[in-house]
Amino acid sequence: MKHIYWFILLLPVVIGACQANKPTSTSTVEGPLTEAQQRLPENAVRGLKTREGLETTLFASEPAIMNPTNMDIDEKGRVWITEAYNYRNELNPGHPYKQAGDRIMILEDLDGDGKSDTAKVFYQDTCINAALGICVLGNKVIVSCSPNVFIFTDTDGDDKADKKELLFRGIGGIQHDHAIHAFTFGPDGKLYFNFGNAGDSILDRNGNVIKDAEGRLIANKGMPYRQGMIFRCNLDGSDLEVMAHNFRNNYEVAVDAFGNMWQSDNDDDGNRAVRINYILEHGNYGYTDEVTGAGWSSRRMNMEDSIPYRHWHLNDPGVVPNLLQTGAGSPTGMVVYEGDLLPPVFRNQMIHGEPGHNVVRAYPVKKQGGGYTAAIENILESSTDQWFRPSDVGVAPDGSLFVADWYDPGVGGHQVADLDRGRIFRVAPAGSKYKVSPPVLNTAADAVTALKNPNLSTRYLAWTKLHNMGASAEKELVNLYHSNNPRYRARALWLLSKLPNGADYIKTALRDKDEDIRITAIRAATEAGVTYGNMLVTDPSPAVRRQALLAMYHSHEADMPANWALLAAQYDGKDRWYLEALGIGADSNWAACFDAWRKLPPNKQHPEADNDIIWRARTPAALPLLAALIQREENDPMQNKRYFRAFDFYPAKESTPVLLGLLKGHHPKQDYINALAFMQLDAGALPRTGEMAKLLHNALQVFKDRTEFIDLVRKYKLRDQNETLLQTILNKPANEIQGYAMKTLLECGGQPLVVKRLQGKDTAAAFILVEAMGKAQDRPNRELLTALIRNKVYPAPLRELAARNLGRGWDGYADLWSLVERKLLPADLDTVTKDVLTHAWRQDVKAKAVAYYEPAVVNKALPPVEKLLAIKGDIPNGKKVFASYCSSCHLAGNTGVNFGPALSEIGSKLTKSAIYEAIIHPDAGISFGFEGYFFQLKDGSQVLGYIASQTDEEIDVRMAGGQGVKLRKTNIASRKAYEHSLMPTGLATAMSQQELVDLVEYLASLKK
Template identity: 30%
Template sequence: MGNHVFQNLLSLLLFLVLSTAGCRESSKRGSSKQDSTQHISRSLDLYLPDDLEATLWAESPMFYNPTNMDVDIRGRIWITEAVNYRNYKNDSARFYHHRKGDRIMILEDTNADGKADLSKVFVQDKDLVSPLGIAVIGNKIIVSCSPSLIVYTDENGDDVPDKKEILLTGFGGRDHDHSLHAVYAGPDGNWYFNTGNAGPHIVKDKAGWTLRAGSIYTGGSPYNQKNQGNQKSDDGKIWVGGLALRIHPDGTGLQVMAHNFRNSYEVIPDSYGNLWQNDNDDQVVTCRTAWLMEGGNAGYFSTDGTRYWQADQRPGQDIFTAHWHQEDPGVMPAGDCSGAGAPTGIVINESDALGAEYLGLLLSADAGRNIIFGYHPILKQSGYDLGERKNFISSLSDDNTGYVWNDTAQNSQKEKWFRPSDVTIGTDGAIYIADWYDPVVGGHQLRDTSGYGRIYRIIPKNKKLTAPEIDLDTRNGQLLAFKNPAINVRNQGFEKLKQQGDAVVETLQPLLHDPNPFIKARTIWLLSQSGEKGKAIVEKILNDPDEKNRATAYRALRQITRDILPHAQKMAKDQSAFVRREVAISLRDLPYERTKPILIDLLRKYDGEDRWYLETLGSVLKGRESEIYPELVQLLGQGKPATQWNKQMAHVAWRLHPPAAVDALASRAADTLLSSEERQAALTALAFINDKTAARSMLRLSEIKLADISGQAAYWLSFRQSNDWNQLLDWNAIHFDPAYERRLAQMKVKKQIVLDDNQSTNERKWQVQRMAIDSVGGQLLIGMATEKKIPSILLPFIEEKIFQNPDASIRVQASKYFQRPGAGKIYSIQDISAMTADAKRGELIFFRNCATCHKSNSRGSAVGPDLNGIAKKFDKNSLLDAVINPSAAIVFGYEAWLVNTNDGRSIYGFLISDNKKSIVIKDIAGQNHVIEKKKISSKQKQDKSIMPDPVTNGLTEQQLADVVNYLMMRGAETGKH
């Protein structure tokens, strides 16, 4: 990161005066000319590359709380305001507020000096409650505000809407961040947009086609109380979570392009027809930026949307892998993990106005991290690798990788109030960044009561960028618009040129040789829709030396050609995996009988490594897995036994996992000659087969001697018993405790987070304290303590909770490794002995605290020594000493043992059997645990009694006096009989 750019800082007093005035809201229509001396400047230094500079283009009071931007053909910036932001949570009397509804603002630099000087209200509407998206496409202004996609039409160009139409409605997420986001015009002329996971989304397009999508997610707003996964849309498919969508401009042709996001803020198309997104994580460290494969499942929820990622996290999985279900068949690669944050706007820079090195730069804003990330994506296999992530623009000199959204101390630092909510490219080629400006991002909260916001403009040093004057009534103006870097501006050139059909083809052909590859790509799309002459040219581009152009030509022809199969048959043999994957996805909804020969060609060319390619083939073959599997065993597996399969066959079997593959997968899972990774993959595939034979095979695998398989098979049995396999086995008839195994798996996941230094301290604290108050989690913590694996920073958090563990044996063991609250308390035996005691109270105390281990009066448990007749062995002071200091003299045969197992469990109790194959430990509850010796990692005799001391039991001096008095009286009575 290079030099930082300083902005002018005006007085805080001026800001207070103006912002106070601003709170007396004015909703007057019309424009206001702004002099630079009237700006309320709270600008910060920005760090960016040495050859670029940032200027403060606009700020409050010209607009407030910007959530999204777009650029019109005149180079003006349109803003959605979210002043009425989550008023159910943020007091509108305290925060800046528009009682007549949120507004759409137009900002303009009228004198081309690089700063906005004119601001006007386009519309203020009570239906606008914190809108999250805007698109200016010709005379239509499309605003995304759940539950509706609203289109305002300005028919005469006076910046006043003449018509308002609800294009689509029924989206979930009303007054919620995880809701409807911005529209972008694609290179094909269709509109692309997305919505978050605050469903359900029950949306009917203008042709009557209905989307039904949802998930388990509820909450976040008072209006998001009901949601449901596993819903089927009119295309027969189950779409879940957040969605990327495509629609024709007339509101027909609604189609899901990808699904199962958390809350992707924007999905943006480039000129090749690729889709790009970033996605917010679940307040952990797994935000991502990705190329979005058509039909892709991003993997946030389970495939049917009925389970959160946490429910599906397997022992040994890191959080990023689990969060996006990366080891599950049916899920696309997640892209680049940017860590903790709050991703927002995203755009591809298709201009070289900033310099040739910035052409093709993918910009991804992260409001949490105070940063704009930069990527140069690289075509890899059949998809895109994001390449190296750069800190392109930031308010911080060092990236805030330790970001925690609700960390008050961090958020008090003013340089962290830079909250880029959107990033876009202007008609002049400059980058524009909208800054929400607030101490906090997340949880539907805000702290900046004034609603302050600003827009930065990023330009090259020593170079003036100016917005072109575009006249759409002329051919030159249309071409100028078509070549423009502003995505929705170039759509207007596209539409005007397309209307001319064959007549425009000759004019367009030179653009196929433009040095800017993005202009060539969008020309391919335009030619495909410019009559038969244009289509013929695009068909020739199927032979272009550049695989990206061949793929673009195929995509374009797929949209306009009634029968794509002749082209598919040819391109299925293309040397490029990227092209072949495009061919594969084009076959998904066509009759299998016609596409099967092409699919066989595509399967033959699978390299055994390319996840994008594999997932596409899997989605195309959905419902045909069992039918094609026997052929694939011969075609890819060459008829060999499953344990000798090549990687192509092994991975295809993993992805398709038909019931016919159960025996083959089970044999691979149990084969010691295969690597652990190969065995685990086979086991995973088995777990995704919803069939009795798979469940029975998993049960057998849980009993084999391969530790990596038997342990994971036990996990899968416990997990699947709670969902897909619940009705497949008689769980009561088998010697297996799925409830315990599930709990153990959950606690192992928490243990993994606790030991992960990359997790925030808050997250590790939360997880370790959940372990500390759980009986199974407590066992794991004791095991970690004996192996000295507990990070010292977490010890105080454990000590706060572990002595509240419901398992008395955990509490006893904990006293050896952790500092107990109240530890160091000294009981005076003489003082307690002299107290007036009540045997009746003592009896109640005994049976509440002691009878789980000891018998008295023939009641209680015989885990520890029988206390009948105890008065014959001890006087009062000696008995008090034994109760207060239980480890001072441990009775022979009642020494405690701690046994740790290979899977991380800790069993504490008395050793009552020890033979060649196993040992038996009786725990403090009297339960016997048979432990195979091969599963024991360590076995230690303890120097402390299993009996908890009075502090652990929370006993006072008076209670000790009472219970000892009861025992002495009861023991004396017993001795008389």
């Protein structure tokens, strides 16, 4: 579940019993519900809206279960749940489950009325600590509980775990939501699973580092894998493969009958970039820079215009496109529904829990070229109850849909609010009885019948029976293969492919009239090591050709480059899925593939297609062609930045000579080409000649008043541009580049110029310069602010502003307090300094300041949240309060600074009570990715902020107010986690009670 600001809500503790009370799913209350009534299980369904033609019933609830994080349904129709009472259990001292550990529960409906009658504890122990995944495979249960994956076995059928084994270990930290997630059984008989970007690495059961088949480390080290990953392995954990990588928090992978993989991926909080992925095997999904590992917010050539797309590096060659971007959210469990009980719109489609939007929905897909397009169709959503938090979905043997509801005011994260509640719902056509008979598996015919079931646990048993039967099951599988249902046919093909004569079935399927069967056959051939030459290079289906390209990944077949070239010649210049499949297929073999392709005639029908292939290539042979594209007279360099970006994916020794050559061109807009080339060149590679200096000076004019101008000045250490930098600061007073320009100006020896303007008669200019110093917050700017504060030659309002701007950063607070402590602060600044320091977000300085200025003052006490909720708020005034207190660190719409999590849709995620608690107790729940770090630098200076990204050489740190600083790792003396939120703890008491109420009213109104 997604990390956002949370809160503490104290409620009575209710321990779930082993014998369940049958839930009541019908409300007996007339009229609107009170807050307390809305929380009762008997009113649970009343707060939900179900898709027309379907009915939602309550299957189970508290006290039988609590805090369900993940779910599976076995062949008997029993619902298995992982609970997380101990989620962030350090917040719940003294509760008995803290010692006993979390539970794995089995819920069963004995009389077929669609309601659980019993709740059994399958296993409970401290090793199960907020598990996030469960997969039931016969008498074995795979439980994902970071940092471990366990296999529990019930050897005697008493619904109790008799044996516990490790499958994998070393995956992220304890209870990390961005680490290991659930396993699923694939149609090929293998396990599929994923971990998020805190998984980092994976060890085998014995603690050994795992490498892939080519000897490459499977870890977030960029060799080549990065961030979150999808895996496939045998049932015993052997032959682990990375199927795709570079996700943020990919929560659960779903695999359909053809072997297609689908999943959701969570964005950095507040960036409205949640996405749904169709997975190209071995694809890079772009959360961080492929080469350097830099985060999406780090500036780069050809950055996307919109943050939701910039978030995934979608303009970069080598990044697979997103199937669908769904805005804000907190995506959780997913299945592919391959049943026929639900309406047709949901059949054979992804179904997904989205607790951030209180909804369960499907994403019906349509084929498009080598990929898909998708839409959104809601199944179950909150009508009035914002606590509905669907954490997982599952398909029962009868085809009904089950939904696990975490049921909480918030959406996971670093804390849980409600410890006692949790619900399981069943969604099916109205009046549908829940009758499940366990599968009969006596014969191959029985097993084939079970293989058709929409329930994965049932299919696992059927697959295992048929696989073990070997050739004796062949006849029944052949009959299934010739059915009219493509998904049944695919399931049969997977098993037929594993017979001794499986290659024959694969080769027959490669010629099948159904493109999905041909795609399945390609995947089966890849797993079985069956070769098929060039028989698919002219396939009429771009999706089949895409899959043929993916199967070429690291191929050693002699005819592979020629076949790749023929497939590349069929690219239409529009299908990004196909283009990325070309890149994946050529990986490690680009030189031969590119050479074979260049020997073919140009693509006259789609000339832009050739340009794309040059852009996507990773061979030195493509670099001169990139330069030629840039130098075409008809091409506007500023509209073709993508070609310049492509140079970043080559070693400098290969790209530098070509970039230097670009500087000697004669394009009508040569200065623009030069400007972009200078951006891409390493500063040390530039010849220090008069000619180059002139070219660089001319190129600077292209970027005047833009961030790129400052980049070039700083990169090449130009000391003759100080006046221009100064004007940039004065012309862009509210712009984010203001602090960057000031920092660069002082680095380039511009302090005398700044002091001269401060002493001049232009008061407005002086005020702008002081604001810029506060945004910069480096040592030269802090020293200048300190000198300004102490020098009474300057007018008092300017010095007051200097005091406020000094008190904006970690070191700035310390510098300002030092003036007070050492009695060096001029008396006329005492009032403003007191205000700054007693409201500082740096806790140690704030404590000292309060003790110094207000020793007798007791902290202002706020009434309980429930009383604040009863006070009417004013949205327009709340917007003004936001601008005054919050906009320096948060975005709401187009207002504010992109430092902390954006709040543009916070009202869709959190209830008012949750928003109150997030403001009043910011330390209680810190968004993942926004944890503070304290850096001590070797020059004695200090930096506090969160890590936006890091590469092998530097760390990009964002400080309060949104200013960023890149720290060279060689300059860092130490780094440690900051124990507090970067959000000030005194914010709620800094404003009046009514202002707080108005602020919450405004934030609660910010919805999708």
